[in-house]
Amino acid sequence: xxxxxxxxxxxxxxxxxxxxxxxxxxxxxxxxxxxxxxxxxxxxxxxxxxxxxxxxxxxxxxxxxxxxxxxxxxxxxxxxxxxxxxxxxxxxxxxxxxxxxxxxxxxxxxxxxxxxxxxxxxxxxxxxxxxxxxxxxxxxxxxxxxxxxxxxxxxxxxxxxxxxxxxxxxxxxxxxxxxxxxxxxxxxxxxxxxxxxxxxxxxxxxxxxxxxxxxxxxxxxxxxxxxxxxxxxxxxxxxxxxxxxxxxxxxxxxxxxxxxxxxxxxxxxxxxxxxxxxxx
Numbered sequence: 001x002x003x004x005x006x007x008x009x010x011x012x013x014x015x016x017x018x019x020x021x022x023x024x025x026x027x028x029x030x031x032x033x034x035x036x037x038x039x040x041x042x043x044x045x046x047x048x049x050x051x052x053x054x055x056x057x058x059x060x061x062x063x064x065x066x067x068x069x070x071x072x073x074x075x076x077x078x079x080x081x082x083x084x085x086x087x088x089x090x091x092x093x094x095x096x097x098x099x100x101x102x103x104x105x106x107x108x109x110x111x112x113x114x115x116x117x118x119x120x121x122x123x124x125x126x127x128x129x130x131x132x133x134x135x136x137x138x139x140x141x142x143x144x145x146x147x148x149x150x151x152x153x154x155x156x157x158x159x160x161x162x163x164x165x166x167x168x169x170x171x172x173x174x175x176x177x178x179x180x181x182x183x184x185x186x187x188x189x190x191x192x193x194x195x196x197x198x199x200x201x202x203x204x205x206x207x208x209x210x211x212x213x214x215x216x217x218x219x220x221x222x223x224x225x226x227x228x229x230x231x232x233x234x235x236x237x238x239x240x241x242x243x244x245x246x247x248x249x250x251x252x253x254x255x256x257x258x259x260x261x262x263x264x265x266x267x268x269x270x271x272x273x274x275x276x277x278x279x280x
Contacts, residue, residue, distance in 0.1 A: 033071050033079060034106025035059060041083065044096035052102055065091045076100065109181050111136035113189040114143025123183055129165050130177040132187045139189055145210050146190035150175070153184050160186075168211065193269035197222040200229030200275045209271075214264045215251050218273045230278030231257070236265055237272040246272070 033039070035055050041063065043049045053061045059072025066086040071079050079099045087095040107123035109132060116137030129150060133139060139146075148165040165187075167177040181187075193209040195218065202223030215236060219225065231253035237246040249265060251273075256264035267273070 031076050031101060031104075033074055033076065034104075035072060036105035037101065038103040038105065039076075039079070040100050040102040042098045043083075043087065043092065044098070046092065046095075055106070107183040109184065110186045111189070112186060114140045114146055114191055115189050116140060123181060127181045128178045129175075129181065129187055130167065132181060133167075133177075133189065136187075142191050143189045145192045145208055148177075148190070149188045150179060150181075151186040151188065152182060195267050195270065196272045198272060198274050200226040200277055202226055209267060209269055213267045214256075215253070215267065215273055216256050216264050218267060219253075219275065222273075225275060228277040229275045233276040233278060235274050235276075236267070237274060238268060239270055 033055055035057055037055045039053055039055065039061060041049075041051045041053065049064050051063055053063070055061055055072060058070070060068045060070045062068050063083060066083070069079075069082060069086070071082065074082065076099050080097045083099070084095050084097045087097070103122075104124075105122050108120050109123050109127065110120050111132050112118050115133060118136060121132065121135050129148070133148075148167055150163040150165050151160045152163065153159075154161050163175050163179070165175050165177060165179060194206050195209050195213065196204075196206050197218050198204050201219060202225075204222060207218065207221055215234065219234070225231065234251040234253050236249040236251060238249060240247050251265055252260070252263045
């Protein structure tokens with residue numbers, strides 16, 4: 001067998017028995033490199049060339065022997081091929097190069113609304129809505145009972161879709177707080193909603209709409225009935241979309257107190273609980 005044939009066979013063996021780390025994982029190999037990403041580059045059999053390097057503002061990296069290489073917009077597999085090609089041009093015969101992402105700083109997500117530190121954040125591995133809110137310093141007091149939404153770009157439509165996020169108990173039609181984030185996602189924590197209690201209660205006024213707030217809980221928060229307040233004359237005034245007038249809902253407070261199902265009405269944002277005087 002000729003010396004040239006032996007060399008070719010050895011090269012093929014190196015390629016096919018190379019350890020898994022010799023090439024970027026297939027799931028990541030098509031990741032497009034951006035500014036501020038940090039790459040980990042290795043050349044098999046040449047540990048002195050092992051390099052961890054950031055992508056500079058002009059989209060380039062620096063690598064031993066070959067100097068500066070512009071790689072912005074390339075996939076990881078394309079970066080491997082480019083470095084291999086340049087190393088093979090007079091430096092290393094048959095270089096086997098692996099490139100993987102050390103830190104992806106070019107991928108960002110955003111947290112807005114009632115969090116302590118709203119802004120733009122680096123999309124790290126396994127980032128979820130809950131982790132994103134934590135990274136932003138947590139929810140403020142003004143957002144403890146606000147809604148949480150995830151806005152995500154729909155590539156095929158060039159528009160955002162909106163996903164309701166429930167951080168506590170599960171609810172039909174809502175995603176959980178551990179929903180994984182994607183690049184350019186926007187997490188929005190809304191401000192608390194209010195409701196009102198007026199009439200014959202000890203502390204009428206505006207209150208924060210906490211989870212599962214009902215008429216009985218609202219009256220309790222307002223200090224209970226005043227001297228002339230009557231459990232027989234309680235109603236909820238509720239706005240109706242597209243209409244000026246309120247919908248008036250009579251509340252069977254006595255039935256609610258006795259535990260009858262459906263009598264204690266759950267309040268919605270901007271509901272007004274009215275406790276009127278009893279009939280003399």
